[in-house]
Amino acid sequence: MMPLRRVALIGNSLPRRCGIATFTTDLERAISNSRPDLETSIIAMNDHAQAYDYPGSVAFQIKDDVIGDYVRAAAFLNAGRYDVVCLQHEFGIFGGEAGAHILELLSRLSMPVITTLHTVLAKPTTAQRAVMERIVEASSKIIVMANKGREMLRSVYRVPDDKVEVIAHGIPDFPFVEPDAAKAKLGFSNRSVILTFGLLSPSKGIEVMIDAMPSILERRADAVYVVLGATHPNLVRDQGEAYRESLMKRVRELGGENHVVFLDQFVDQATLLEFISMCDVYVTPYLNEAQMTSGTLAYSFGLGKPVVSTPYWHALELLDDGRGVIVPFGNSAATGKEIARLLTDTPRRQAMRERAYAVSRSMTWVRTAERYIAVFEDARQGDWLKVIARTGPVAIAHSPAASDMQLDHFLSMCDDTGLFQHAVHSVPDRAHGYCVDDNARALLLACALNNPGEKRLPEVLTARFAAFVQHAWNPDTRRFRNFMGFNRTWLEDRGSEDSHGRTLWALGECARKDASPSRRRWAEALFAKALPTVEAFASPRALAFTLLGLDGYCAVVPDDARALEIRHFLADRLMSSLASVETPDWTWFEEGLAYDNARLPQALMLTGMATQTPDYLDAGMRSLRWLMKQQTASTGHFRPIGTAGFGELRQPPRPFDQQPVEATATIAACLTAWRADGDAEWKAIATSVFAWFLGRNDLSIVLVDAETGSCRDGLHPDRANENRGGESVVSYLLGLADIRQLARVNVSETPPVAFRAVGA
Structure with missing residues (x-):
């Protein structure tokens, strides 16, 4: 690494x-x-x-x-x-x-x-x-x-x-110093200084300290309480300086004007450290127990200051075992008593200082x-090596080709707008709304379920996905929007290149396979409008998704010369990417592996077959064989490219997190390869890749619920992701549709369960 x-x-x-x-x-x-x-x-x-x-x-x-x-x-x-x-x-x-x-x-x-x-x-x-x-x-x-x-x-x-x-x-690595020099520099010579710093807000408990000052002054008449810090910006925006003024009024009512100083400043670190250096006691009189972290406490403790604090969580832990003094919340009498004791007991105060400084050396920023x-x-x-060490081959109890197409969870993830992006466990998550990516995938599923032997989606649902895609089209930018809030408000004026390409893919398949002639014509027209934009794209996946869409579009509109020209242009772009990166041990289009990888070889293979261009087909087959070697575990099962390795340059793929979209892409690419060269091994590989959903994976975990058709969002190093979002369920159902079609093509064969890498 x-x-x-x-x-x-x-x-x-x-x-x-x-x-x-x-x-x-x-x-x-x-x-x-x-x-x-x-x-x-x-x-x-x-x-x-x-x-x-x-x-x-x-x-x-x-x-x-x-x-x-x-x-x-x-x-x-x-x-x-x-x-x-x-x-x-x-x-x-x-x-x-x-x-x-x-x-x-x-x-x-x-x-x-x-x-x-x-x-x-x-x-x-x-x-x-x-x-x-x-x-x-x-x-x-x-x-x-x-x-x-x-x-x-x-x-x-x-x-x-x-x-x-x-x-x-x-904490800053600051020397242990006596406060006298800093007091002289800041104008507090011959005073016993109590300090609080930080953004001023009602939760800080400054009122408690103000009320404690009279009892402190009875024992240390030279005491001064310095409150250093600007008012919190949110408070200023909502109330102006009303809170600070109320504190100053409280000081005047107690006659403490000469003993409480407000410094309305947001100071840099050097100035802050000088102020901490000059104080004899630091106080955090916060009012809320549920404060996990206090930077002001850490800094003061780290400079070796005796701290008096209320028992919020961070203070209880840091000041335990006599490293500081804890007083009850909102108790001015106890606060004043403990501060006065420290100010009048120099040996105790010095011992507490030295102990705090010594303990805090492990907290320096270095x-x-x-x-x-x-x-x-x-x-x-990662901890994935431990997982691999304890994982062995898994027997699959039933043939994946026999699985039924259950749509209950998929239907539950849809409303009258479209398919939700995310779920919390199996419950649709409205908070994150929708995206054209997932609704385009859903339209692809609707097309796949028009195949023989499958039950079509309800017409109203297919129309809904098409309507989402239509609404996503932004004629001003010539791009598809992607993200939409639950309130049906678009969150951007254009989506990513990949989402544009994926939407074209869905439109191309809709033009070829939709049950409605009218909707097929709609898909053709919108595809033609959105296609030219892709010529300026840089993303290899956007190019591949568009080529997958062109496979459908060109089959039904074969005389569109412009589409044919763009088809070759995009395929040549992928070929150039492969040529510029490929080495004897790295047969790929990019310096690293990411998501939906198998769609790149699949796009070239389909384009090569449709246009009778052997170079495209050869490049697709060659890169897919290499990819399958990367996605084969030593035990022989399928291991999709993990997201933890995205962006790494020419490194072996990370095993986690594994996602359903990768398995589905690989199934489709392998079946495309089988149709290209007739090698039955590709069918065996596709079947075994599907077995990843059913438990033949690194964790031996079944990812799908056969009764509802839901699919977990993937595999973490130690567990499955229990959320079952839109991308995952559609990915599983698309993979299942491919496997079911494969079974119908050759029902007499029993697909082998073993998986071995192509070319291994």
């Missing part, structure tokens, strides 16, 4: 004012500084249409409420061939209900995701739980900053311990970066 080269972090970034922005920026710098050859970038979240003057480390920006930005960010990361993505998650910084928009980004990434959870909710709402479960599922590893986070992930969200890493909040990089490397390597 190549060494770690490129890392991207998703989160808020300075100069945006918030704790997540500070953390993300500090972590990116620490990781970047850890290795001279390691490139790091930040994908920055922008809030409420705000714009920020970001440094060069920010490579891409996402407006939190613009779902298209999330999709474009995923494309940017995939195209940039980042090795890992590290998501900084906090409810409230992403758009959509419970921040669900981030799922649109994660679901499209081709590299491992490591997620740092800055909050773990003990009592999430239904929406929050659903989003959290999807994020955990999409992540190779989860990082929390306290052991309490691991416990809650286990008890509330049922996340296995081995998926969770505890890495403490990073050490934190080392631990993050170790997690990144582990996520890339």
Whole structure:
């Protein structure tokens, strides 16, 4: 495996004012500084249409409420061939209900995701739980900053311990110094300084400290409480400075104007460290127990400051065993008493300082970066070797060709708009709406079920998928839109090149196979309008999908000279890609493997047969044989290209995550090869690839429910993905339709169960 080269972090970034922005920026710098050859970038979240003057480390920006930005960010990361993505998650910084928009980004990434959870909710709402479960599922590893986070992930969200890493909040590596010099520089000489810093908001409990000051002053008349930090931007936007003014009024009512100082500043790190250096006691009087992480606490503790804190989760853990002082929530009397004790007991205060500083040396950003990089490397390597070691051949109890075509789950995933994208387990997930990708696949399934021996889909359903495709066409851009919200609002003005090509594929098949003559004519006309756009496309899969559509379109409109010209143009483009990349040990169109791989050889084979171009056919057969070697496990069963390896250059494919779409593409390509050269081995391979759905896979897990026709979304290294979305169910049903047709063609043969790589 190549060494770690490129890392991207998703989160808020300075100069945006918030704790997540500070953390993300500090972590990116620490990781970047850890290795001279390691490139790091930040994908920055922008809030409420705000714009920020970001440094060069920010490579891409996402407006939190613009779902298209999330999709474009995923494309940017995939195209940039980042090795890992590290998501900084906090409810409230992403758009959509419970921040669900981030799922649109994660679901499209081709590299491992490591997620740092800055909050773990003990009592999430239904929406929050659903989003959290999807994020955990999409992540190779989860990082929390306290052991309490691991416990809650286990008890509330049922996340296995081995998926969770505890890495403490990073801190600057600052020397252990006495406060006098910093006090003199900042104008607080001869004062006993109590400090709180951070963005000002009602949850910080500043009122408690203000009310505690009279009792502190009784014992330390020189005490001063410094509140350093700007008001939280969200609070300013909604209320102006009303909250800060109410605190200042409270100080005046208590006669404490000379002993409470508000510094309305968002300071840089160097200035912040000077302020922490000058304080004698640091206080975090927060009001909410459910605070998993506090950067202000970590920084102050790391500079060797005695800390007095309420018992929120992070403080309880960090200050345990006498490393700090815990006081009850909202208790001004206890807070004042403990701070006064520390200010009047120099030996105790000094001992607490020294202990905190010594304990915190493992928390410096250098050490934190080392631990993050170790997690990144582990996520890339994965635990899949352990899985392979304990997995053996699986006997299949029944012939896949005998399976019935059950459509209950597929029908449940459709409404009066079309096919939903996602499901939570087997329940359709309305939150993520629809896409033309999946509705085009559904139209392909409707065409496949027009074959002899199959039961057609209800006419109204086929018409609905066609209507979705028609509505997706944007005549202004000459492109198909892709993503639509549940409210039937398009989320973009054009989709990806691949989604455009896939839609043309569905239209071409509809023109050839639809049961309705009127709809066949509609498909021909829309195909002709949308075809020329593809000439400017760069994606090999978009070219291949379009060629698959041209196979159907040209069969029914053979005199369309322009279509024939484009057909050869696209096939020649694929041939050029193959020629420019192919070596004796790498017979492929790209430097790496991704999704729907077998569609590229299939497109060339079909085009070669239809146009009687032997070079196309030979290239398709040659690349498919090579691909099958890559997709064959040492035990002989089919192992589809795993998503964890997407973007890796000329590397053996990763085994996970395995997805149904890859198996379906391979079945279709193998049957195309069989029709091309008549070798019965291709039929055997196609049958054994289908057996992947039925349990002949790395985990020996059956992925389909024979009673409902649902299909799990794939295989993780340790389990099946229990969600059963639109792409997965259509992929399974398309594969099943191909196998059922194969059985009807040659019912006298019993397809062999064994699988061996072509050319092995």
